Amino acid sequence: xxxxxxxxxxxxxxxxxxxxxxxxxxxxxxxxxxxxxxxxxxxxxxxxxxxxxxxxxxxxxxxxxxxxxxxxxxxxxxxxxxxxxxxxxxxxxxxxxxxxxxxxxxxxxxxxxxxxxxxxxxxxxxxxxxxxxxxxxxxxxxxxxxxxxxxxxxxxxxxxxxxxxxxxxxxxxxxxxxxxxxxxxxxxxxxxxxxxxxxxxxxxxxxxxxxxxxxxxxxxxxxxxxxxxxxxxxxxxxxxxxxxxxxxxxxxxxxxxxxxxxxxxxxxxxxxxxxxxxxxxxxxxxxxxxxxxxxxxxxxxxxxxxxxxxxxxxxxxxxxxxxxxxxxxxxxxxxxxxxxxxxxxxxxxxxxxxxxxxxxxx
Amino acid sequence: xxxxxxxxxxxxxxxxxxxxxxxxxxxxxxxxxxxxxxxxxxxxxxxxxxxxxxxxxxxxxxxxxxxxxxxxxxxxxxxxxxxxxxxxxxxxxxxxxxxxxxxxxxxxxxxxxxxxxxxxxxxxxxxxxxxxxxxxxxxxxxxxxxxxxxxxxxxxxxxxxxxxxxxxxxxxxxxxxxxxxxxxxxxxxxxxxxxxxxxxxxxxxxxxxxxxxxxxxxxxxxxxxxxxxxxxxxxxxxxxxxxxxxxxxxxxxxxxxxxxxxxxxxxxxxxxxxxxxxxxxxxxxxxxxxxxxxxxxxxxxxxxxxxxx
Numbered sequence: 001x002x003x004x005x006x007x008x009x010x011x012x013x014x015x016x017x018x019x020x021x022x023x024x025x026x027x028x029x030x031x032x033x034x035x036x037x038x039x040x041x042x043x044x045x046x047x048x049x050x051x052x053x054x055x056x057x058x059x060x061x062x063x064x065x066x067x068x069x070x071x072x073x074x075x076x077x078x079x080x081x082x083x084x085x086x087x088x089x090x091x092x093x094x095x096x097x098x099x100x101x102x103x104x105x106x107x108x109x110x111x112x113x114x115x116x117x118x119x120x121x122x123x124x125x126x127x128x129x130x131x132x133x134x135x136x137x138x139x140x141x142x143x144x145x146x147x148x149x150x151x152x153x154x155x156x157x158x159x160x161x162x163x164x165x166x167x168x169x170x171x172x173x174x175x176x177x178x179x180x181x182x183x184x185x186x187x188x189x190x191x192x193x194x195x196x197x198x199x200x201x202x203x204x205x206x207x208x209x210x211x212x213x214x215x216x217x218x219x220x221x222x223x224x225x226x227x228x229x230x231x232x233x234x235x236x237x238x239x240x241x242x243x244x245x246x247x248x249x250x251x252x253x254x255x256x257x258x259x260x261x262x263x264x265x266x267x268x269x270x271x272x273x274x275x276x277x278x279x280x281x282x283x284x285x286x287x288x289x290x291x292x293x294x295x296x297x298x299x300x301x302x303x304x305x306x307x308x309x310x311x312x313x314x315x316x317x318x319x320x321x322x323x324x325x326x327x328x329x330x331x332x333x334x335x336x337x338x339x340x341x342x343x344x345x346x347x348x349x350x351x352x353x354x355x356x357x358x359x360x361x362x
Numbered sequence: 363x364x365x366x367x368x369x370x371x372x373x374x375x376x377x378x379x380x381x382x383x384x385x386x387x388x389x390x391x392x393x394x395x396x397x398x399x400x401x402x403x404x405x406x407x408x409x410x411x412x413x414x415x416x417x418x419x420x421x422x423x424x425x426x427x428x429x430x431x432x433x434x435x436x437x438x439x440x441x442x443x444x445x446x447x448x449x450x451x452x453x454x455x456x457x458x459x460x461x462x463x464x465x466x467x468x469x470x471x472x473x474x475x476x477x478x479x480x481x482x483x484x485x486x487x488x489x490x491x492x493x494x495x496x497x498x499x500x501x502x503x504x505x506x507x508x509x510x511x512x513x514x515x516x517x518x519x520x521x522x523x524x525x526x527x528x529x530x531x532x533x534x535x536x537x538x539x540x541x542x543x544x545x546x547x548x549x550x551x552x553x554x555x556x557x558x559x560x561x562x563x564x565x566x567x568x569x570x571x572x573x574x575x576x577x578x579x580x581x582x583x584x585x586x587x588x589x590x591x592x593x594x595x596x597x598x599x600x601x602x603x604x605x606x607x608x609x610x611x612x613x614x615x616x617x618x619x620x621x622x623x624x625x626x627x628x629x630x631x632x633x634x635x636x637x638x639x640x641x642x643x644x645x646x647x648x649x650x651x652x653x654x655x656x657x658x659x660x661x662x663x664x665x666x667x668x669x670x671x
Contacts, residue, residue, distance in 0.1 A: 041468065041578060043475035159621060192620040199582035202617070204573040205374055209617040212370035226573040229478070249478045249575065361620060361631075 031067040032095060032274050034058065034266075035088035037081060039100035040198070041073045046223030046243035047197075048073070050260035051099045051122075057263025058270055066270055077102025085110040089117045095273045097266070098122065101166075107131055118278050120269060123168065125349065127280050134265055137286025138168070139175035139348075140316045141258035142219070143323040144294050145240045146176035147312045148255050149217045150183030151305040152237050158217035159210030160191045161203055161227050165361070167351045169221045175323045176219055177357040179312060190215065190359045200226035211236055225249035238298070245295040256309070257295035265291055284345060288317045324348065329356040369494045371618055376506055379610025381406070381567035381581075383509045385588035386595070386602050387516055388560025393592055394520060395553035396533035396662035400456025401441050402561050403585025404463020409434040409565025411467040414474060414576040417569065423482040427505070427566050434562020435555050437463060442554040446547050449666040464579060474576045482570040505563070505571050510603075512560075517599040529553060533660035536667045546667045561585070587638075594645050596658045612637040 034055070042052035055069040070093060075081045081103050088096050089110065098107050099122040111119045111131045124133040149158055160176065162169045173191050180187040192206045203226040207218055211234050218239035220227045228250035231239045241247070241257025265283060272278040285291040294313055297306050315321025326337030331354040337343060343351075354360050385402050392399050412433035416426035441459050444450040482503040484491060491501040520526040531539045532549045540546050568580050587609060595601035616634035 043468075043472060043578060045476045190621055192617060194617075196582065198577060198579060200575060200577045200580050201378070201568060201572040201582065201584075202613075205378055205614060206617045206621065208370070208374050209614070210621040212367055212374070213618070213622045215621075224577050225478075225575060226577075229574055233481070248476065 031064055032062075032270055033067045033070065033091075033093040034270055035070045035093035035096040036072065037075050037084055037088070037096065037098045037100075037103065038071060038073050039075060039077065039102075040223075042071070044198070044223050045225065045246070047260070048099070048223075050243050051097070051262055054260075054262030054266045055097075057261075058266040061263070061267045062270055062274075065274055075100075075103075079106070082106040082110055085119075086113070089114040094118060095270055095278075096120070097269075098124075118269075118273055125282075127282060129280055132269075132278075132280045132282065134283040134285075135168075136260060136262070136291045137284060138258060138260075138292055139171045139323065140286040140313075141292045141294060142172045142175040143179040143316065144309050144313045145219060145256065145258065146179030147183060147309045148240075148297075148301065148305055149176070149219070150180035150187050151308060152255070152301070153180070153184065153187065153217045154237065155214050155216045156184055156186045156188065157215045158187070158189045158219060159207065159215040160189050161206050161218070161220035161222055162191050162193045163197045163222050164195065165191075165193055165352075167349055170351045170354065171348055172219075172221055173358060174351065174355045178323050178328065178355055181357050183308070188357050188359060189219075191354075191361055193361060194222070197223055200224050203227050204230050207231065208234075228253050241295060247296070247298075252298070252300065255298045255301060259293040259295050261291055261293050264289065286316070287313060288319070330354065331356055331358050331360050366494060369498055371614065372498050373501065374618075375607065375610045375614045376502060377571055377610075378614050379607045380506050380509050380571060381564040382584055382588050382591065382609060383603065383606035384505070384512065384567065385561050385564035385585055386591040386606060387509070387512050387599065388557035388564070389588055390592050390595070390597060390599065390602055391516060391520075391529070391560075392553050392557035393663055394533045394597060394660055395529050395550045396536055396660050396665065396667075397445065397550050397554055398452045398456065398664040399438070399441055399459070399554060399557055400453060400589060401438070401459025401463065402557075402564075402588050403581060403583065404460035404466075405434045405437045405558050405561035406565035406568075406581045406585045407463045407467035407579065408437045409562030410568045410580060411471045411474070411565075411576060412562065413566035414479065414569040415470070417479045418474065418477055421480075423570055424504075426570060427482075427563055430562040430566035431559040432562070434565065435559040438554050438558020438561070441558075442551050445666065446550050446554070449668060452664050452666070460585070468578045471576050471578060475578070477576070479569060479574045481574045503571055505567050508563070513599050513603045520599070530660075533662055536662045536665075537669065540667075540669050546669070550667070561588075564588070590642060593659075594642055596645075596649060597660065598658065608641065609638050612641075 036055050038048045040048040042049045059066055059069055072084050075084050077100055095118045097120050101123045104121055104124040104126050107119050107121045108126050111128055119131045121133050123135050127133055160173050177189045194202050194206055203222050207227040207230040216237040218227050218231050220242055225246040228239045228246055231253035232250040238253040238255040241254050243260050245257045247254045322342050324343040326341045327339040328337035330336040389402055409430035413426040413430040416429050417423055441455055444455045445452045484501055485504045486500040491497040528544055529549055532546050536546045591605045595605045612634050616631050619631040619634055
């Protein structure tokens, strides 16, 4: 078929008629096409790398049931992502993952126009009949890291490099310091927000600024290994990999890492679309489901500390331990959560206060 | 504030200022010849990935700096050919060069993002830098001293040499320079190539001086700060030195104020973050008030040279 305007129009009309034919029979003969929209590139060794790895895991697990996943990189959180979503939907993708918070409004808008396409929005909160949301309980991993920090820190002071003070980041800081203070009640943490997800030189300088002022543990919520490299160079107690194992950058300083493992959730969603059982939902799995994993422990960590970290990890897996169970005081010392009460998911997702032990940003 | 902390801050400020200073010095020479190259950010990224790959493959930091300079120079020739030989619009071409450099470095850097390298070590033997005071003077890598030497060298070149005079003449009045027999295009080519090499070295500072890794867009806008600094410094090398260190100081102090509490947080970190912009506004106002020759902007800046007209 030559690419004349008339033929393109015909093809468009045929595509528009497809939903009327019913998708189930279609899906059984053709491999499912799955699209992924990333805000950066898989080369970041962090967030986007995690999603691209998850896409590959899905393909490897489901084999011929799915086509080679389509990954669109560097899609900004703005009107352009609407175009990308629409193109993915028009080119036969029946399941589309939008993997950044700011895509939310556009996903909802495009999803209305493609009722037979399933959309899933990472870290989002808006759902509809064909839009689901999913996230990972990274803060469970933070609690494990905080436990190690509480044991190993000599100064009792940690630094935390954040991007922006959004609930997901605040939640991580709070989980970290709550866990550390269960070991060392004097433990404090200073968050430094650098207003960017990707400026390695600024991350490194923020880390230098904190180390020069007495911290000996560093944690970060930005995507790269810059802070760990400074920790290695300065020889402080250490830090934690974020999103992926970063031991290659800091073999001594990386105490352990929080690894995002999106693969299983992508397999589950794709399988549900193939089976015709997909429904809109909000999924927020964590350590228990294996979506958040703890990387290898540095061999310099004493066995009793590893055991304590494992206890926190296993407690969160079997449900016997929740880091956000009261009593919890806010940073002024006033009680915020009563003893025995556990914060709900909704309260976590709107968290805008710091627990005791956090030096709130000036 | 303890002396140790002050020294630590100075060391961080010097690191943060150096790439901006090197890139801005190159752009200063380019603009003095009458050419506005907005591609600094892109050339820096090409320099950064070149330096990273060379260090990763050979472990030789000085070779990395050299090849980063060559890569920046090569990238600048694209700009030179389009704007000087073909008289294309300099603003648009410069912007395109930045977009090109960003994309090219990302492409060339595929597969290098999870690879660590080592920083360039201090130039002087560590015995010289044992005492904290000496560390402030002798504790840096060669890139820092290179930047400072280039400030003096460029000042001397522009002010004291015949070649510098010709370069300034080309930037101030290209037709006059042409009519007394100087090759305007040739001089501008040399200036653009020098600017490209300096931007390449400035890019090399990122993996070699600041954070030993490759990350896409790792220069994070510092090329644009360099372009702005040239105006801020009213095209003078020593003002540029002061401006680059001032920008480095406020960028660093913002982080120390956030991290420190105590005496440093007397000045809110938001004010530190706003200071470079306030300072730029203040300088622009000063330049406008003194509307005499001291504004110093090259008269032919950004204008294509078309001798037939």
